[in-house]
Amino acid sequence: MSRDQETNSEPVRLLFEMTREDNPRLYDDLIRFNKGTKRVNRLRFLAHEGLLAQNWMLVPAVGALSQTAASALQAPAKVNPxxxxxxxQAFEVPMLDGDD
Structure with missing residues (x-):
């Protein structure tokens, strides 16, 4: 079995802690849901939508936009470091007591 086939067959498990100071908008969105399935599904949905937006697949009806707005959508976005x-940092493994 190749490495790609092994990777595709195993589930991805995440455990992370986040405070409001880390990312206020994401925290406020996720805290609306109780712990468990609903919160996990919301995070999964946001991650999926983020991937679509990052790959420019989430562009609604470009023909309906003005030429200026359409050219702005095609311009590469600058990333704020x-x-x-x-x-x-929000997706890094949380430090445990005793870790440096």
């Missing part, structure tokens, strides 16, 4: 760092 500070915000990107917060996102990466």
């Amino acid at each position: 500070t915000v990107a760092g917060h996102v990466v």
Whole structure:
């Protein structure tokens, strides 16, 4: 079995902690749901939509937009390194007591 086939067959499990200071908008959205399936499904949905938006697949009716707005959508977005760092940090493994 190749590495790709092994990777595709095993589930991805995530465990992370997040405070409101890490990402207020994401925290406020997720905290609306009780612990468990609903919160996990919401995070899964947000991750999926983020992937679609990142790949520019989530562009509604470009023909209905003005030419200026359409060209703005096609321009590559600039990434704010500070915000990107917060996102990466939100998905890092939380430090346990005794870890440095």
